[in-house]
Amino acid sequence: MKKVLGVYSAPRGHWVGDGFPVRSLFSYQSHGKQLSPFLLLDRAGPAEFTPTEHLRGVGQHPHRGFETVTIVYQGEVAHRDSTGRGGVIGPGDVQWMTAGGGILHEEFHSEAFARRGGTLDMVQLWVNLPARDKMTEPGYQAIRDAEIPRIALPDDAGAVRVIAGEFAGHAGPARTFSPMHVWDLQLRGGALSEWNVPTGWNTSLVVLKGTVEINGATLAREAQLVVFDPAERVFTLEAAGDASVLLLSGEPIDEPIVGYGPFVMNDEAQIAQAIDDFNSGRFGRMDH
Numbered sequence: 001m002k003k004v005l006g007v008y009s010a011p012r013g014h015w016v017g018d019g020f021p022v023r024s025l026f027s028y029q030s031h032g033k034q035l036s037p038f039l040l041l042d043r044a045g046p047a048e049f050t051p052t053e054h055l056r057g058v059g060q061h062p063h064r065g066f067e068t069v070t071i072v073y074q075g076e077v078a079h080r081d082s083t084g085r086g087g088v089i090g091p092g093d094v095q096w097m098t099a100g101g102g103i104l105h106e107e108f109h110s111e112a113f114a115r116r117g118g119t120l121d122m123v124q125l126w127v128n129l130p131a132r133d134k135m136t137e138p139g140y141q142a143i144r145d146a147e148i149p150r151i152a153l154p155d156d157a158g159a160v161r162v163i164a165g166e167f168a169g170h171a172g173p174a175r176t177f178s179p180m181h182v183w184d185l186q187l188r189g190g191a192l193s194e195w196n197v198p199t200g201w202n203t204s205l206v207v208l209k210g211t212v213e214i215n216g217a218t219l220a221r222e223a224q225l226v227v228f229d230p231a232e233r234v235f236t237l238e239a240a241g242d243a244s245v246l247l248l249s250g251e252p253i254d255e256p257i258v259g260y261g262p263f264v265m266n267d268e269a270q271i272a273q274a275i276d277d278f279n280s281g282r283f284g285r286m287d288h
Contacts, residue, residue, distance in 0.1 A: 001215045001232065001234060001235055001236070002197075002203070002215075002228050002229060002231070002232040002233065002234060002235040003228065003229040003231070003232065004214055004215065004217075004218045004226060004227070004228060004229075004235075005034070005227045005228060005229050006226075006227050007218060007219075007220050007224055007225070007226050007227075008025075008026070008030075008031075008224065008225045008227070009223065009224050010023040010024065010025045010043070010223040010224070010225075011023065011024065016042070016044070016058050017056070017057050017058030017059065017107075018056045018057070018058075019049075019055075019056030019057035019058060019107075019108060019109050019120075020042075020044040020045075020057070020058065020107075020120075021044060021045065021047045022042045022043065022044050023042070023043045023223060024040065024041070024042050025041045025042070025043055025206050025223065025224075025225050026038075026040065026041050026204070026206075026225050027039070027040040028040060028128075028257050028259060028264070029259075031225075031227065032257055033252070034202060034204075034227050035202050035204055035227070035248070036128060036202055036250070036252040036253050036254075036257075037127055037128045037178050037180060037202075037250045037251070037252065037253045038125060038126070038127060038128070038180075038202070038204070038248050038250060039066060039126035039127065039128050039257070039259075039264060040125070040126040041123060041124070041125050041126070041206055041225075041246075041248075042123065042124045043122075043123050043206075043208065043223065044120065044121070044122045044123070044124065045074070045075070045119065045120045045121040045122060046073075046074065046119050046120070046121035047119070047120050047121075048117075048118070048119055049075075049109070049113075049114075049117050049118065049119075049120060050117045051114070051115055051116055051117035052114050052115070052117070053114070053115070054114065055108045055109060055111065055114055056108065056109045056114060057077075057078075057106070057107050057108030057109055058106065058107050058108070059106050060104050060105070060106045061104070061105060061106070061262055062102065062103065062104055062105070062262050062263070062278045062283050063097075063099030063102070063103050063105060063262045063263070064099055064100070064101060064102045064103075064134070064262070064263045064264075064265070064274045064277075064278075064283075065099065065100075065128075065129060065134045065263055065264040065265045065270075065274070066099060066126050066127060066128050066129050066134075066264045067096060067097060067098045067099065067126070067127040067129065067177075068095075068096075068097045068099065068105075068124055068125070068126055068127075069094065069095070069096050069097075069124065069125040069126075069127060069163075069174075069182070070089065070094065070095045070097075070107075070122060070123070070124045070125075071093075071094050071122060071123050071124075071125070071163070071184065071246075072089050072090055072091055072092070072093050072094075072121075072122045073091060073092075073121040073122060073123075073208070073244075074091055074118070074119045074120060074121040074122075075090070075091075075109065075113050075118060075119060075120035075121060075122065076088055076089065076090045076091075076109065076110035076112060076113040077089050077095075077107055077108070077109065077110065077122065078107070078108050078109070078110040078111070079095060079097075079105065079106065079107045079108075080105070080106055081097070081103050081104060081105045081106070081138070081140070082103055082104035082105070082138075082283060082284035082285060083103065083138055083139060083140075083284070085139070085140060087142055088110045089142070090110075090145075091145065092144075092145025092148070092161075093142075093143065093144055093145050094141075094143040094148070094163055094174070095140060095141070095142055095143070096140060096141040096143060096164075096174050096175075097138075097139075097140040097141075098129075098136065098137075098138055098139050098140060098177075099138055100129065100133070100134070100135060100136035100137055100138045100139070101134070101135040101136060101137065101138060102138065102274070102277060102278070102282065102283040102284070103138040103283065103284070104283050104284060104285070123206070123208070123246065125182070125246075125248070126264070127176070127180070128253050128257065128264065129177050129178075130177060130178055130253050130255065131255050131266050133177045134265060134266070134270075136177075141173070141174060141175060143163070143173050143174060147173045148161045148162065148163055148172065148173060148184075149161070149162045149167075149170040149171070149172065151167055151168055151170055153191075153193050154193075155191060155192075155193075156188060156191060157187065157188055157191035157192065157193040158185060158186045158187040158188045158191065158193065158239075159185075159186050160183050160184065160185055160186075161183070161184035161185075161186075162181075162183060163182040163183070163184055164176050164180055164181060164182040165179070165180055165181030165182060165183070165249070166181070167181070167183055178250065178251055178253055179201075179250065179251040180201075180248070180249065180250030180251065181197065181247065181248070181249040181250070182246070182247075182248060183246070183247040183249075184244075184246060184247075185237075185243075185244070185245040185246070185247055186242070186243075186244055187210070187212065187237060187239035187242065187243040187244075187245060188239065188242060189210075189239050189240060189241040189242050189243070190238070190239070190240075191238070191239065192236055192237070192238045193236065193237050193238075194234060194235075194236050195234065195235050195236070195237060195247070196233050196234050197233060197247075197249040198233065198249070198251075199230070199231060199232065199233050200230050200231075200251070200252075201230060201249045201250055201251050201252070202228075202230055202249065202250055202252050203228040203230070203247070203248070203249040204225060204226060204227050204228065204247075204248050204249075205220065205225070205226040205228075205237075205245050205246070205247055205248075206224075206225055206226075206245065206246040206248070207220045207221060207222055207223065207224050207225075207226070207243065207244075207245055208222065208223075208244040208245065208246060209222055209242075209243055209244040210222065210239055210240065210241050210242055210243025210244065210245075211239070211240040211241070211243065212237050212238065212239050212240070212243050212245060213237070213238045213239075213240070214226060214235060214236070214237060215235055215236055216236065216238070230252075258270070258271055259271075260274075260275070263275070
């Protein structure tokens with residue numbers, strides 16, 4: 001069986017802008033080498049918002065050197081960026097944004113969601129880019145829920161949505177710069193499921209809802225991160241009640257990580273260049 005190296009609890013939450021109450025379940029400062037190519041995961045919500053005419057969210061901000069993956073479970077998020085692209089993503093949808101050489105970006109609750117209020121529940125994952133691709137052309141993939149394969153597990157144990165990589169011969173729609181699996185698991189309480197990931201890849205679980213038992217021995221609860229040893233392939237999961245779990249597995253990018261806020265590069269000189277480029281307006285502009 002694949003060994004569990006540790007189970008980690010989320011620190012206290014903080015606000016991003018006025019629309020996203022966030023807990024950082026991991027970051028490259030705490031788990032850099034263990035989780036590569038994944039850099040960071042923020043869980044926003046679940047949180048209740050009252051109806052308002054005001055658009056809550058976070059205004060224009062830059063990114064360079066990685067990708068952001070936003071998965072919405074409840075609520076709606078509107079986004080725009082300096083490539084001129086934008087849109088609204090709702091329950092089950094995914095926005096996979098490649099910041100690459102530099103992008104300006106903003107994220108707000110959608111107008112419809114702001115007016116009616118309700119529960120917001122989403123995650124944002126940061127995925128590193130290999131050095132050769134850090135300055136790639138920015139862009140994004142708007143992935144609708146209907147485009148994501150949903151595969152039922154044996155013995156009615158639940159289902160997997162394949163966002164990236166593949167599962168049981170079904171390929172996810174996301175295009176990635178390095179090999180990885182991003183699987184969104186919905187597990188039925190009391191059912192046992194067996195999982196198989198490539199040896200040598202970094203693999204982790206993020207428990208979004210419920211409690212799961214790994215290999216019949218280790219418990220992980222809501223807002224906890226499970227980190228596996230890269231050796232071996234197989235592990236089992238059993239949910240105590242219905243559970244929602246994000247499984248992240250990827251081929252490590254064995255390169256230095258130097259980050260400064262919204263920039264993640266390979267050395268300090270590249271960070272200084274990113275700051276200079278941003279201050280000089282070379283990330284493009286967003287016209288309101």
